[in-house]
Amino acid sequence: MIIVQLIHNTLSIEGPLVIAEVPRALEEIERRLQAFKGKELDVDLSGVERIDSAGVSLLDEVTVRAAHRSITLRIRHVPKHAREALKIFSSRGRMEPTGPKRDTFFVRLGEGVVNMGRASLDFLYLIADTAYFSIVGLVNKRGLRKGEFVNQSVLIGMNALPIVALISFLIGFILALQSAAQLRQFGAAIYVADLIGIAMTREMGPIMTAIVVSGRSGSAIASEIATMVVTEENDALKSMALHPVRYVLVPKIYAITVTMPLLTTLSVIIGILGAMVISITYLGIGPKPFFEELRTVLYLRDVLTGLAKSFIFAWIIALVGAYYGFRVRGGSEGVGRVTTASVVASIFWVILADSLMGLIFYFGQGVEY
Amino acid sequence: MATEIVKVTNLTAGFTPEQEVLKRVSFTANEGEVTVILGASGCGKTTLLKHLIRLYEPRTGSIRIFDQEITGMDEPEFNTLLRKIGVLFQNGALLNSVSVEENVAIPLEQHTKLSVDLIKRLVHVKLRLVELEHALHLLPSELSGGMRKRAALARAIALDPPLLFCDEPSAGLDPTTTAALDYLMLKLRDELGMTMVIVTHVVPSILRIADKAIFMDKGQVLFSGTLEECRSTGIEKIDRFFAEG
Numbered sequence: 001m002i003i004v005q006l007i008h009n010t011l012s013i014e015g016p017l018v019i020a021e022v023p024r025a026l027e028e029i030e031r032r033l034q035a036f037k038g039k040e041l042d043v044d045l046s047g048v049e050r051i052d053s054a055g056v057s058l059l060d061e062v063t064v065r066a067a068h069r070s071i072t073l074r075i076r077h078v079p080k081h082a083r084e085a086l087k088i089f090s091s092r093g094r095m096e097p098t099g100p101k102r103d104t105f106f107v108r109l110g111e112g113v114v115n116m117g118r119a120s121l122d123f124l125y126l127i128a129d130t131a132y133f134s135i136v137g138l139v140n141k142r143g144l145r146k147g148e149f150v151n152q153s154v155l156i157g158m159n160a161l162p163i164v165a166l167i168s169f170l171i172g173f174i175l176a177l178q179s180a181a182q183l184r185q186f187g188a189a190i191y192v193a194d195l196i197g198i199a200m201t202r203e204m205g206p207i208m209t210a211i212v213v214s215g216r217s218g219s220a221i222a223s224e225i226a227t228m229v230v231t232e233e234n235d236a237l238k239s240m241a242l243h244p245v246r247y248v249l250v251p252k253i254y255a256i257t258v259t260m261p262l263l264t265t266l267s268v269i270i271g272i273l274g275a276m277v278i279s280i281t282y283l284g285i286g287p288k289p290f291f292e293e294l295r296t297v298l299y300l301r302d303v304l305t306g307l308a309k310s311f312i313f314a315w316i317i318a319l320v321g322a323y324y325g326f327r328v329r330g331g332s333e334g335v336g337r338v339t340t341a342s343v344v345a346s347i348f349w350v351i352l353a354d355s356l357m358g359l360i361f362y363f364g365q366g367v368e369y
Numbered sequence: 370m371a372t373e374i375v376k377v378t379n380l381t382a383g384f385t386p387e388q389e390v391l392k393r394v395s396f397t398a399n400e401g402e403v404t405v406i407l408g409a410s411g412c413g414k415t416t417l418l419k420h421l422i423r424l425y426e427p428r429t430g431s432i433r434i435f436d437q438e439i440t441g442m443d444e445p446e447f448n449t450l451l452r453k454i455g456v457l458f459q460n461g462a463l464l465n466s467v468s469v470e471e472n473v474a475i476p477l478e479q480h481t482k483l484s485v486d487l488i489k490r491l492v493h494v495k496l497r498l499v500e501l502e503h504a505l506h507l508l509p510s511e512l513s514g515g516m517r518k519r520a521a522l523a524r525a526i527a528l529d530p531p532l533l534f535c536d537e538p539s540a541g542l543d544p545t546t547t548a549a550l551d552y553l554m555l556k557l558r559d560e561l562g563m564t565m566v567i568v569t570h571v572v573p574s575i576l577r578i579a580d581k582a583i584f585m586d587k588g589q590v591l592f593s594g595t596l597e598e599c600r601s602t603g604i605e606k607i608d609r610f611f612a613e614g
Contacts, residue, residue, distance in 0.1 A: 143479060227465070236462035236521075239422050240476050241448035 003047075004028035009038055010076075014047030017055030017082075025055075029062050039071060046077035056089035063092060119327075126245070126323050133246040134253050143242060148251035156217040156252070157259025161266065164212050168267040171204055172196055172274030180283050189283040193293040196275035201302045202361075205268035207354055210313035213260065214346040218321040221252055222342035225325025226335040234326075249322045253315070260314035261307050268306060305361050312357065313350050320346040371399035373433075374532055374564045375421065380430035382420060390416050392588045394430070403558060403565045403578050405596075408585035409610065414568040415459070417585070418536050421566070422456055423447060434532070452480050455525035455563075457535040461517040463509040469496070469520045470505045476527040495523040499553060515546035519553070526557060533557070535567040539574045551577045572611055584610070 002015040002025045011032060017025065033041075043059070045051075059075065066073040078086060103111070137144050176192050183189050225248060228234045234244050272294070279285040324342035328334045375398035382391040391413050398404035406414045419425050421432060423439060432439050434454070439447060463472045473492045477483060483491070496502045499519040509517055518538060525533060538554070539547035551574050557563055569575060575582065575596070582599035584592040584607050592602050600611055 146478060224466075231460060231465070232458045232462035233464055235419070235424050236456065236458055236464075238424060239451060239454070239456035239458075240479065241451040242475070242479055 002028070004032060006032040006036065009040060010042045010044050011036075012044040012047060014049075016050040017045075017048050017058065018050055018052045019054035022054045022058045026058055026061070029058075030065065033062070033066060033069060033071065036069075036071065040074070041066060041071050042074050042076045044077050045075060045082060046079060048079055048082055051082040051085045053085070053089040056085055057091070059086075060090055060092050122327065123319075123323050126326070127319060129243070129245045130249060130253060130319060130322070133243065133250045137246065137250050137254075143246045145247050145251055149254050152252050152255030153259050155220070156213065156255050157263060160213055160216050160259075160263060163216070164209055164263050164267050165270050167208055167212060168200075168205065168271040169274040171208055172200060172271030173278060174274075175199060175204070175271075176275035176278035177282065180278055184283065189279075190285060190289065190293050192275060192279055192283065192285070193290045194297040196272060197294045197298045198302060200268045200271035200275075201298060201306045203306075203354070203358075205271055206264050206306045206309040206313060207350065208271075209260065209264045209267045209310065210317065210350045210354075211347055213256070213263065213314075214317050214343055214350060217256065218317040218346045219339050219343045221249075221318060221321030222325040223335055223339040225249070225322055226328035226338045229326060229328050230331055230335060244326070245322075249318070252322075253318050256314040256318045257311065260310045260317075264306060264310035268303075305357075309354060309357055312353055316349045316353055317346045320349055371402070373397045374400050374435060375404075375566060376431075376433040377417075377421070378431040378433075380417070380420060380427050380432065382416065382425060382427045382430075390588050391420070391427070394585075394588070394590050396583045396590055396593050398564060398566050398581070400564050401558065401562055402580040403554070403567060404581040404583065405575050405579035406566065406568045406583045406585060407570055407575055407579075407610070408591075410570060412585040413588040414570070414585055415536055418534055418566070418568050421534060422451070422454065452476075452528055453530050453532060455528070455530040455533045457518070457522050457525045457533065457538055459537045459540050461509070461521035463517060463521055463524070465509050468506050468508055469501065469512070469523075472509070472520060473524045473527055476524065480528060491527070492523075495527055496520075498526070498557070499523045514541050515543075515550065518542065518550060522550075522553070522557075526561070526563075529561060531563060533563050533565045535565065535569075537569055538567060539569060539571045544573065547571060547574055548577070554578060 002013065002017065002021040004025060005012045005014075011029065013025065013029075015021065043062070048055075063073045075086075133143075176196050179195050180189060180192050183191050183195075225234075225244075228237075228244070228248065237244050237247055276287060276290050279290050280287065321342045324338040324345065328338045330337075375396075377397070378395050380391055380394040381389060383389045394413075394417060396404070396406075406417060408414055416425065420427050421434070421439075427440060430440070434450060437450060439450065442450070463469070464475070470489075470492055473495055474488050477488045477491055481488075493502060493505070496505060499522050501516060501519050501523060504512060504516060504520065509520065512520060522535075522538075525535075533554075535554070538550055542550065554565065554567070555578055558565055565578075567578065579596040582592070582594065582596045583590055584599060584604075586606055592599055592604060592607060599607060602608075
């Protein structure tokens with residue numbers, strides 16, 4: 001057991017100065033340093049039985065702490081067995097361990113603005129490259145990955161079908177249930193068809209599909225590209241004179257552009273069917289009056305609005321996923337980080353775009369709701 | 370006089386303004402020779418190699434490949450030049466989502482107008498050359514480290530490039546597999562007349578394959594010459610490298 005004593009100007013340490021004893025020793029020494037009023041203090045190590053790297057680091061740390069209190073520390077009577085350890089492990093006179101450099105608020109703010117500017121510029125470059133290669137790829141298939149359009153359509157579209165269908169059904173079902181209870185009080189139960197029809201077609205269908213696809217495919221795009229960057233597959237493509245955007249991203253853009261509107265259409269239909277279940281079972285309104293009411297309120301422009309949104313959401317999901325994938329830093333940890341960030345970002349941008357488009361369609365077309 | 374395939378002159382590079390990773394690096398690689406860039410880990414070997422294929426842009430200096438200056442060259446022109454260069458990356462860098470056969474076929478599909486049948490035949494030839502024809506339909510994740518390197522080598526030589534860059538081909542391989550890969554590369558040099566620039570720090574490998582050695586230390590070329598000259602320079606760092614490697 002370690003014993004620390006302060007007698008006049010001498011701090012004597014006795015016992016094994018090893019890693020298990022260091023926390024208590026530091027506490028004891030700190031207490032004695034606080035009580036010490038002098039300017040010079042000798043540390044007597046003659047009683048130290050053993051010392052390891054933690055013990056040596058403790059002595060270095062104590063020296064620094066003493067210096068902060070304007071106390072000069074002198075190590076005395078170092079036993080023979082401890083000399084070698086002091087020589088190997090001591091960091092005194094070398095670089096003192098320091099924490100990360102703390103920049104001032106304004107430096108950090110400035111760096112943040114510059115980084116944001118760079119990130120925006122990178123995103124614009126990615127949009128430009130993607131737009132260019134997507135258009136060029138329609139006429140010149142060279143540089144595109146063969147069979148990838150079908151693969152990606154299956155991954156993004158087909159495989160998302162069950163979850164999109166289930167979520168849409170439940171959304172339609174629950175929206176109808178909630179609104180039916182209110183509408184019934186006014187004898188306006190039939191308007192459930194109007195409400196769900198418009199909500200699913202213009203808003204809920206596109207946005208719920210986009211959120212599901214963001215979580216499934218946006219994250220998959222980000223993690224696939226990030227893994228390719230980390231494992232040098234991206235560099236390998238460049239060394240084969242292949243542009244990664246063209247080879248990897250463009251087929252995904254084609255696939256998501258085709259599958260998102262289809263998924264959205266399916267989502268709308270199934271959401272309305274979910275509402276119809278409530279209409280039949282809870283409100284006693286049969287399929288015929290339900291669809292007749294729906295037909296009177298739903299116009300082509302509603303369907304087109306939903307489809308227009310689905311295209312925009314599709315590009316947001318693919319571009320945001322790819323952007324995060326390409327800017328990955330670090331190894332597998334970085335891949336996980338960008339994947340999570342891409343999902344959060346794409347959902348945010350999808351909702352923001354939805355709000356903007358909602359405003360544009362509302363004020364731009366003078367739509368009567 | 371031997372034809373210079375790669376000529377690097379006073380190349381300086383860094384990732385941040387304060388940092389200089391490569392300091393006035395100059396060397397040449399001659400036709401049909403195996404030039405090995407060697408040195409301890411972190412001395413800038415891989416960074417130098419990545420500059421040679423323009424994955425990084427240098428600050429100053431000149432890089433001439435096949436007598437064409439690649440710094441500042443426009444992208445389509447450089448892409449044409451890249452078709453004469455094969456690159457073997459440290460971990461193989463095979464596309465993980467497709468089979469070995471499809472990986473090797475990528476350069477052929479993208480840069481030639483060969484029929485599907487002919488591409489298939491060529492892929493088989495390359496895989497036979499690296500003794501991997503049995504792994505045709507396997508995914509990269511199903512291959513061992515050595516097999517992955519050989520598959521990546523097959524992809525790198527798919528277009529019969531006259532110049533091959535290799536980044537640490539023996540990294541992570543056992544001595545027997547390393548030796549097999551070295552002999553394979555020598556076979557490629559002899560049979561296909563390839564010029565090779567190989568980055569490595571594995572001494573037995575260097576002794577087997579190097580015609581010419583470029584010794585790097587802290588971003589600088591400490592020595593450039595034949596392997597025999599390199600081993601007898603008397604420079605302590607180089608002597609220690611060979612003695613302890």
